[in-house]
Amino acid sequence: MTVLIYWFRQDLRLADNPALSRACAEADCLLPIYVFDPADDAPTEWGFNRVGSHRRAFLRESLDDLKRQLRALGSDLFEFSGDLQTVIASLSVAVNATAIYCEQIEAPEEIDQVIRLQSLGIAVRQCWQSSMLEPQDLPFDLTAIPDVFTAFRQKVEKANLRFASPVSSVTWIPPLPVWQTPSVQTSDLRAESHLKSFVGGEVAADLHLKQYFDRRLPDTYKQTRNKLLGMDYSSKFSPWLSLGCVSARTIAAQLDNYESEHGANEGTYWLSFELLWRDYFRFLHFKYGRKLYRKTGLSDHPPSKFGRRQFAQWCGGHTGEGLIDAAMRELSTTGYLSNRLRQVVASYLIYDMMGDWRAGAAWFESQLIDYDVYSNQGNWLYIAGRGTDPRGGRAFNVAKQTNDHDSNGNYRRRWLQQSDESVQIQKNEE
Known part of the structure; x- marks a missing residue:
């Protein structure tokens, strides 16, 4: 009897999950798990x-949703x-597992996790599945990926690559193994947030x-993507992409269907363009790996x-610069x-406040619900001039950005006033 463990990482979904599909196809019994790292609490x-x-x-919401879906198929999700x-x-040992199946994540800490498991003699079978394009379909070896995004994009477009076809959703999961709960701590993740716009x-x-495609919002994506208020100014796909609640290939396939029905336009192209940027930051890790995480990045400057x-x-949000303070609040x-x-406040920390870019990247990691290890590191390196772009860093003029994107002051009033009112309410309650 083949007993496998499926270790969910940043792929909290049943649709277009090749690693899970393979585990289901090969296992007689399957144990789905999620493991919380105590380092996240430190x-x-x-x-x-x-x-x-x-x-x-x-x-928490994303795991609860996954658990409900697994239970509907006669399985479950066990959290530790x-x-x-x-x-x-x-x-x-408890289930006499033959191997662990999981998503491949090509970032240092995630690579080290797998290496440590393998050092114990545990067979780990990984599957790369977080990008829109398949690495093997690229017109170059990943170790020779162009250092400039434009060159990467042009080569991809010349090869007529758009996206890899998503695999079918898992509709059957092997039964759970007969086992006794081992002496490891189960999870009790409790989290509260005032966030209302996104549900995991x-x-x-x-x-x-x-709703995004039904309302034909892709048509206006390019024109609205730099707006600052509301849910419709950009796609807002990133929170679900970050935890793998949806795959980039699924989004690309739906976008392709949309273009077939309504026609391609500037907005649909730019949605694909942004998904390609996301892929690019991922693929760079195969070329530069841990060098991207040095305190100097790829540069020699401390x-x-x-x-x-x-x-x-x-x-x-107490710098005294209105747009920066509103954004940080x-x-x-x-x-x-x-x-x-994100680009403007990163630039302000690095160039106006002469701050450490690594601290800014860590703050984003802590705060952003759509934190993605590849994109976060890639974007901070890009702004700080410590990545692959030969042009160096990118410093933003805050006055110009304010005039271009919040000339009427609505965004600043929205967040500066709300924060001040929240502080006052808290003081009154005290």
Whole structure:
């Protein structure tokens, strides 16, 4: 009898999940698990928790949704907290597992997790499944990927590559093995968030995609993507993509169907363009790996000195620069921030406040519900001039950005006024 463990990582879905599909096809019994890393509860070197409340709440919702779907198929999701090696080693013995199946994640900490499991003699079978394009379909070896995105895009487009076809959703899961709960700590993830705009899970992701395409919002994507207020100014796919509640290939396939029905246009092209950027940051890891995570990035220049007081002002939205403060307060209040403002506030920390880019990247990791290890690192390196772009860093003129994107002041009033009112209410309650 073949007993397998399926370890969910950043792929909390049943649709277009090749690793899960393969595990289901090969197993007589299958144990689906999710493991919480205690390191996520520890403070970072910058003085704040690595995973904030908004991320925890979105993850909790996504896991609950996955559990419901698995139970509907006669299976379940078992959550554990503790050292990954200890947890999986104990589970492997308890169920007499032949192997562990999981998604491949090509970032240093995630690679090390797999290496540690393999060092115990545990067979780990990984599947790359987070990109829109298949690595083997690219017109070059991943170790020779162009260092400039434009060159990468042009080669991909010349080869007529759009997306890899998603695989069918899992509709049957092998029965659970007969087992006794091992002596590892089960999870009790409790998270509260005031976030209202996004609900985690594959079901919510599907509903969001459906309404987005039904309302023909792709047509106006390019014109609206840099707006700052509302749910419709950009696709908002990223929260569900970040945890794998939906795959990039599923979105690309739906976009292709949309173009077949309504016609391609500038908006639909730019949606594909942004998904390609997402792929690019992923594929760069196959070329540069851990070098992308050095304190200098790919450059030879040391990072700026960390100024705790200035950094606290930036995080809390108390720099005195209206657009920056409004953006940082939106981030801390909701766990979300537009891509335009992510670049602007990153630039402000690096070039106006002469702050350490690594601290900024860590703050985004803590706060963003759509935190993605590849995109977060790639974007911060890009702004800081420590990535592959030969043009160096990208400094934004805050006055120009304010005039271009919030000339009427509505965004600043929305977040600065709300924050001030929240503080006053809290003081009154005290």
